[in-house]
Amino acid sequence: MNQQRAEHGAKALSGLKxxxxxxxxxxPVDAFHGFSxxxxxxxxxxxxxxxxxxxxxxxxxxxxxxxxxxVAGRExxxxxxxxWIFSGAVATVKGRPVSGQTVDVLGQNGQWLARASFxxxxxxxxxxxxxxxxxxxxxxxxxxRILQSVGRRKDFENxxxxxxxxHSESDGLPGLILDRYxxxxxFQLLTAGMxxxxxxxxxxxxxxxxxxxxxxxxxxxxxxxxxLAARTVVVHGRIPEQVGIHENGxxxxxxxxxxxxxxxxxxxxxxxxxxxxxxxxxxxxxCFSYTGGFxxxxxxxxxxxxxxxxxxxxxxxxxxxxxxxxxFAPGSMDTVCGDAFQILRDWHREKxxxxxxxxxxxxxxxxxxxxxxxxxxxxxxxxxxxxxxxxGGRLFTFSCSGLMEDSLFQKIVSDAALDAGRTGRIIYxxxxxxxxxxxxxxxxxxxxxxxxxxxx
Numbered sequence: 001m002n003q004q005r006a007e008h009g010a011k012a013l014s015g016l017k018x019x020x021x022x023x024x025x026x027x028p029v030d031a032f033h034g035f036s037x038x039x040x041x042x043x044x045x046x047x048x049x050x051x052x053x054x055x056x057x058x059x060x061x062x063x064x065x066x067x068x069x070x071v072a073g074r075e076x077x078x079x080x081x082x083x084w085i086f087s088g089a090v091a092t093v094k095g096r097p098v099s100g101q102t103v104d105v106l107g108q109n110g111q112w113l114a115r116a117s118f119x120x121x122x123x124x125x126x127x128x129x130x131x132x133x134x135x136x137x138x139x140x141x142x143x144x145r146i147l148q149s150v151g152r153r154k155d156f157e158n159x160x161x162x163x164x165x166x167h168s169e170s171d172g173l174p175g176l177i178l179d180r181y182x183x184x185x186x187f188q189l190l191t192a193g194m195x196x197x198x199x200x201x202x203x204x205x206x207x208x209x210x211x212x213x214x215x216x217x218x219x220x221x222x223x224x225x226x227x228l229a230a231r232t233v234v235v236h237g238r239i240p241e242q243v244g245i246h247e248n249g250x251x252x253x254x255x256x257x258x259x260x261x262x263x264x265x266x267x268x269x270x271x272x273x274x275x276x277x278x279x280x281x282x283x284x285x286x287c288f289s290y291t292g293g294f295x296x297x298x299x300x301x302x303x304x305x306x307x308x309x310x311x312x313x314x315x316x317x318x319x320x321x322x323x324x325x326x327x328f329a330p331g332s333m334d335t336v337c338g339d340a341f342q343i344l345r346d347w348h349r350e351k352x353x354x355x356x357x358x359x360x361x362x363x364x365x366x367x368x369x370x371x372x373x374x375x376x377x378x379x380x381x382x383x384x385x386x387x388x389x390x391x392g393g394r395l396f397t398f399s400c401s402g403l404m405e406d407s408l409f410q411k412i413v414s415d416a417a418l419d420a421g422r423t424g425r426i427i428y429x430x431x432x433x434x435x436x437x438x439x440x441x442x443x444x445x446x447x448x449x450x451x452x453x454x455x456x
Contacts, residue, residue: 065095065103065104066093066095066096066104067093067095067103067105067106068085068090068092068103068104068105068116068118068125068126069092069093069106070089070105070106070107070108070113071089071091072091072108074089077089078105078131079113081131082441083116083127083169083174083439083441083442084124084128084169084444085105085124085125085127085128086123086125087122087123089125090125091108097118098196099118099119099121099192099196099226099227100118100119100191100192100193100194100195100196101117101118101196102115102116102117102118102137102193103115103116103117103118105128114126114129114130114131115128115135115137116128117129117174117175117193117194118192119191119192119193119226120227121226122191122192122225122226127169127175127191127193128174129174129193130172137197138200139200142173142197142201142204143200143203143207143208145172145173146173146204146205146208147208148171149166149167149171149172149173149178150165152171152437153165155434156433159247159269160245160247160248160266160269161181161182161245162179162180162182162245162252162254162264163179163180163266163435164177164178164179164267164433165178165179165180165435166178166187167436167437167445168190168445169444169445170436170438170442170445173194174191175190175191175192175193176188176189176190176194176201177190177262179266180209180212181245181254181256181262182243182244182245183211183243184212184214184240184243184256185205185212185213185214186215186262187216187217187218188218188219188262189201189216189228190226191226192227192228195226195228202235205235206236212236212237213236213237213239215234215235215257216232216234217232217256217257217262218230218231218232219231232257239257241255242254242255242318242321243256243263247269247272248272248273248276250297250300251322251326252264252291253318253321253325254291255291255318259291260290264291265290265293266435266436267448268293268294268398268432268448269433269435270431270433271294271396271398271430272293272294272297274396274428274452275294275297275298275358275396276300278301278394278396278452279297279301279302279303279356280301280302281303281304282304282354282355282356282394283303283304283305283354283355283356284303284304284306284354284356285306285307285309285354285356285357285388286307286308286357287309287310287344287360287361287381287385288340288360289308289309289316289358290310290312290315290319291315291322292308292318292319292322292323294358295308295319295333296319296322296323296326296328298356298358299328299332299333300326303332303356305331306332306333306334307333307335307336307354308333308334308336309335309336309338309343310335310337310340311337311338311339312337313337316335316336320333320335340381341380341384344384344385344388345384347388348384353389354390354393355389355390355392355394356393356394356395356396357385357388357393357394357395358396359382359385359395359396359397360396360398361377361378361381361398364378364401364404365401365402365403365404366401367403371404374401374404375412378399378412378413378416379412379416379419382395382397382412382413383419385397386416386417386420386424386455389455392454392455392456393454393455394427394452394454394455395424395453395455396450396452396453397413397450397451397453398430398448398449398451399448399449399450400447401447402444402447404449406429406449409451410426413453417453417455422455424453424454425453425454426451427452427453428451428452429449429450429451430449430451430452431446431449432446432447432448
């Protein structure tokens with residue numbers, strides 16, 4: 001009986017035509033006898049895009065291709081190909097799109113602007129998939145976009161066997177983070193649109209990397225803003241307790257299941273290399289060290305001694321294992337567990353000094369409301385570090401907060417130097433590694449900023 005209903009409904013679908021002047025298609029309900037069985041049948045055949053776009057409207061009709069109509073004058077950012085559509089820019093939602101569904105974006109004059117995912121619970125109501133009216137959003141779309149993104153990383157493969165392969169909006173896939181650690185793929189779905197297309201994402205990864213294990217780490221707080229729960233799950237294969245990677249001649253063990261972000265701070269690859277180049281013969285302090293990345297790079301660059309300082313004992317244990325994996329002498333590195341703010345003040349009183357200090361704290365800014373408090377935190381930690389530097393020393397200081405502008409960060413470090421009675425000069429400005437690109441149309445993608453400062 002169900003099969004007969006499905007066949008009847010499919011025949012009804014095949015005979016329907018788009019009425020003149022109607023965007024999308026409106027179907028009478030009586031043409032959909034056994035409609036739910038048609039959906040199940042089509043979904044089983046892989047027609048994911050169609051089943052996602054058919055939404056019941058009123059008791060008399062069903063509409064395809066729901067739309068966001070943009071407030072007059074607010075389409076300018078879309079014409080510049082910025083991928084975000086804020087809720088305040090939406091005049092009307094036509095149809096009843098579900099969370100994550102694909103919608104067409106139109107101007108007040110009916111001009112087609114983009115095709116986007118719909119997120120009713122987020123301040124960013126739409127995230128653009130494509131600015132090409134002829135490009136369908138289906139499984140092939142995600143396979144194609146991921147393949148293109150992977151191809152852009154070829155120039156970075158010699159530096160490391162751990163790379164970011166997809167960097168969300170900057171790679172045309174808003175809400176998808178994909179990192180690869182030596183044959184282990186770790187992905188995050190951060191938006192309603194990506195959650196909607198999860199099966200297509202997994203299918204594309206299995207297609208492109210058939211030998212890789214796959215782990216989902218969709219366990220970040222930002223998902224709550226999209227109305228999504230946190231999730232961590234092994235999708236395919238066996239995930240080792242630690243994955244061994246190499247970067248610019250240094251070995252690291254990475255905890256992809258329980259570590260920060262997807263396991264490691266891949267975005268700091270270039271900055272670790274800069275620290276290595278500046279560390280020869282120096283006494284180095286690595287604050288907020290996590291599993292020792294900057295400190296191990298410094299040892300690889302010939303540092304005389306490294307102190308790794310972090311609040312997490314397990315992270316420091318892994319830093320010690322990383323030291324052993326690289327064959328660095330036991331006496332070349334110390335680990336100190338505790339609060340960096342307090343410990344640096346204590347060391348200042350004890351007149352302890354260093355030749356090179358790295359400050360890579362966690363994100364202090366998660367909203368505009370917290371910016372002032374974050375500024376105080378950045379100034380406090382930079383002031384303490386500057387007091388510990390020997391004359392001619394180097395300070396590598398970072399902010400990973402996207403809301404912290406470059407000019408404001410420089411001012412904070414300058415004010416800290418003034419209060420410490422030190423003068424300094426910026427030798428280099430540092431930013432995220434090249435496998436974390438920034439789209440020209442999406443400046444918000446530039447979140448990591450750093451300064452290498454020569455201190456008198």
